[in-house]
Amino acid sequence: MLSLSAISKRFSPTRKEGGTEALRDLSFGVADGEFVSLLGPSGCGKSTALRLIAGLMPPDAGTIAWPNGKPPIGFVFQDATLMPWTDAQSNVRLPLDLQHVPRAEGNARAATALARVGLCGFERAYPRELSGGMKMRVSIARALVTRPRLLLLDEPFAALDEPARAALNDDLLRLWQDAPDQKSLTVIFVTHSVGESAYLSSRVLVMTPRPGRIAADIALPPGPRRRLSPEFLEIERRIAAALPAAAA
Numbered sequence: 001m002l003s004l005s006a007i008s009k010r011f012s013p014t015r016k017e018g019g020t021e022a023l024r025d026l027s028f029g030v031a032d033g034e035f036v037s038l039l040g041p042s043g044c045g046k047s048t049a050l051r052l053i054a055g056l057m058p059p060d061a062g063t064i065a066w067p068n069g070k071p072p073i074g075f076v077f078q079d080a081t082l083m084p085w086t087d088a089q090s091n092v093r094l095p096l097d098l099q100h101v102p103r104a105e106g107n108a109r110a111a112t113a114l115a116r117v118g119l120c121g122f123e124r125a126y127p128r129e130l131s132g133g134m135k136m137r138v139s140i141a142r143a144l145v146t147r148p149r150l151l152l153l154d155e156p157f158a159a160l161d162e163p164a165r166a167a168l169n170d171d172l173l174r175l176w177q178d179a180p181d182q183k184s185l186t187v188i189f190v191t192h193s194v195g196e197s198a199y200l201s202s203r204v205l206v207m208t209p210r211p212g213r214i215a216a217d218i219a220l221p222p223g224p225r226r227r228l229s230p231e232f233l234e235i236e237r238r239i240a241a242a243l244p245a246a247a248a
């Protein structure tokens with residue numbers, strides 16, 4: 001689906017001491033249908049890599065290639081970033097409104113997207129009436145409503161309590177697995193949690209501390225995974241062993 005070659009990115013390069021070098025020589029590819037976690041310590045450049053892939057900013061050097069063309073992309077941020085003055089349905093419909101999709105069709109698609117994230121019946125609820133986990137579900141529905149083939153998620157569950165996080169992990173896996181054909185939804189998921197990357201991914205890319213590049217590329221056996229099972233603990237151990245010492 002995409003390949004990054006020798007990507008570098010520096011912020012505020014004109015500042016004294018040359019600013020912050022976020023990424024240096026970052027290279028990896030992602031195939032259709034993969035669930036790839038980008039795992040690394042805070043500040044190693046994971047979000048920067050995701051933003052570059054989304055095209056939200058350009059790299060300083062290197063290339064991002066899309067052999068079959070750039071697919072429709074959905075982006076989920078760490079905060080749900082919902083409009084507080086309107087309901088869940090209107091929040092989810094926003095990307096369609098921006099594309100001038102007719103209101104009735106937009107509402108129908110928003111309702112379908114809300115149902116996919118388990119929020120059937122909450123179309124008229126305002127963000128203030130929803131829990132943190134439910135707000136994040138609305139945010140995911142807003143990313144799904146444009147029918148992306150590539151879903152980019154930037155530490156989406158970091159602010160949630162453990163039960164909500166576990167529930168959303170399962171929902172996200174279901175969304176990925178239930179995609180109409182095996183290769184129709186590709187996910188790149190940024191996290192600093194070994195456990196989360198072990199539970200969700202088909203492949204984990206471990207990054208070095210800043211400036212970030214790939215320290216290890218770990219393909220995982222197909223799921224489903226059971227937390228605390230010996231197989232799962234072994235996967236966690238393999239990933240943790242690949243984390244650079246500074247991050248462990």
Ligand code: ADP
Nearest residue numbers: 011012020022041042043044045046047048049
């Ligand atoms: P991560 O997602 O792994 O926590 P980030 O990609 O957010 O890391 O940031 C990598 C480094 O780049 C950090 O040192 C961060 O402070 C810096 N950085 C990120 N975005 C900006 C920006 N817009 N301006 C200046 N520095 C930035």
